[in-house]
Amino acid sequence: MxxxxxxxxxxxxxxxxxxxxxxxxxxxxxxxxxxxxxxxxxxxxxxxxxxxVVDGDREAWIDAETARLVALRGPTRIVRNRLGLTMAAAGVDASNVAQGSVVLxxxxxxxxxxxxxxxxxxxxxxxxxxxxxxxxxxxxxxxxxxxxxxxxxxxxxxxxxxxxxxxxxxxxxxxxxxxxxxxxxxxxxxxxxxxxxxxxxxxxxxxxxxxxxxxxxxxxxIRADGADLFGYGAREAVIQAVAARPAARTPFGSPVDAGDFVAALARAGIAARAAAPADVRTGRERRAAADIVAFAHGWESAETGDADTDLRFRPVTP
Incomplete structure (x- = not known):
């Protein structure tokens, strides 16, 4: 050939x-x-x-073309842009164009x-x-x-x-x-x-x-948002899991099954067991950490109001 x-x-x-x-x-x-x-x-x-080709501040145009921040290191922004592409500066380019202008x-x-x-x-x-x-x-x-x-x-x-x-x-x-x-x-x-x-x-x-x-x-x-294994940078993933904003769930992907969630908790040093396919239980002594791991894996805590001393989790439904 x-x-x-x-x-x-x-x-x-x-x-x-x-x-x-x-x-x-x-x-x-x-x-x-x-x-x-x-x-x-x-x-x-x-x-x-x-x-x-447009006039104006490059950073402002990056904001306008950005759908979601993926990673931030100093002034460098890796974003998912309005086209679904993940790239630096949303693809906004200031080279080979007159000063004061950028190319979208x-x-x-x-x-x-x-x-x-x-x-x-x-x-x-x-x-x-x-x-x-x-x-x-x-x-x-x-x-x-x-x-x-x-x-x-x-x-x-x-x-x-x-x-x-x-x-x-x-x-x-x-x-x-x-x-x-x-x-x-x-x-x-x-x-x-x-x-x-x-x-x-x-x-x-x-x-x-x-x-x-x-x-x-x-x-x-272009992979759908949430289908990529790297929807956030390492630091940004920690921040989003700690903040636990519902709108930030999608890039983490679909909820894992109960066995995978129990394994993830174990890697974080949290003992857990799967009582049912949609019911994972842990002790309450590390609730904050368990909630963070849960958010990143598509689960959430489910208080039942009964006398059970376990902390219970269920997968998030769409």
Whole structure:
């Protein structure tokens, strides 16, 4: 298999209202786009064309684009933004733009990708996949890579579940995020300072969907809030569990079963037993600690008003 990436020079500075498709197609030569190619475009150039360059204080715009704080370290904020993406500063960017202005992410990156795909089909007569990218850090890893935040006409996940490897082992949950892999591969040719906001990846036509099928978009790569094992940073998780605000429950996920809750209490040094699937009991001497563990695991204390000396817990119902 051979995969090639072409990142052309010559894309002019894009401003609000510009015909982005025309600018990109002018930079791409007649042979630079063919059926089965993937056109990859940075979110910044999409945002500029869509009028998402705004004036004002960067911190205020981060506030406006933030749905929930995930982690805070000094001035650095990792947040879940209005698109559901978890990233630094909600994706608000102050680079490659006039001082005093910032660039916000596109309102709907998948819709932006669909429009660009349709324009390429109309003007060049070719069926391509489109990926809109942005830069993001990774937990446990230094540095940043580009990821797909918008996509159209592309299988964004390639599932290998149920297939067998060369040694006869069945693959259970292997699902490469191929849209993210394409975004990262293309960034190697674009370069951060290369002024090349688009590129074409050729060699994975098997991932490009037929005309008229835009696919699920990059939104399909975003885990639902509460389905991620790391909904809060370590310090923020402690604060939220101690504060025990009901609205902060979702990122901790669904309630665990009674056995897992008893095991979690034991790891915290609290003896407990499961009297029933929805009834866990502990002594009262460490109630504050037990309440904190309970909140983080989707349980809550349940006073019965009887003479039972045990502290009783039940899972929280939606």
């Amino acid at each position: 051979s995969v090639t990436v072409t990142a052309p020079d010559g894309v002019p500075e894009i401003r609000a209202g510009d015909d982005l498709a025309a600018a990109l197609l002018t930079a791409l030569g007649p042979g630079d786009l063919a059926d089965g190619d993937v056109l990859v475009v940075t979110s910044k150039v999409v945002s500029k064309a869509e009028g998402r 992410l596109p309102l709907d990156p998948d819709a932006s990708a669909r429009r660009l795909r349709a324009a390429v089909a109309e003007r060049r007569g070719v069926n391509v996949g489109v990926v809109v990218t942005d830069t993001a850090g990774r937990a446990w890893r230094e540095g940043q890579t580009d990821i797909a935040i918008g996509a159209a006409g592309l299988a964004v996940l390639e599932s290998f579940a149920g297939r067998v490897d060369a040694h006869g082992n069945e693959l259970a949950v292997t699902a490469p995020a191929v849209a993210d892999e394409i975004a990262s591969a293309v960034e190697l040719a674009q370069g951060k300072l290369g002024a090349r906001p688009c590129a074409v990846l050729r060699g994975r036509a098997d991932l490009v969907l037929p005309p008229g099928d835009d696919g699920p978009g990059a939104g399909a790569l």
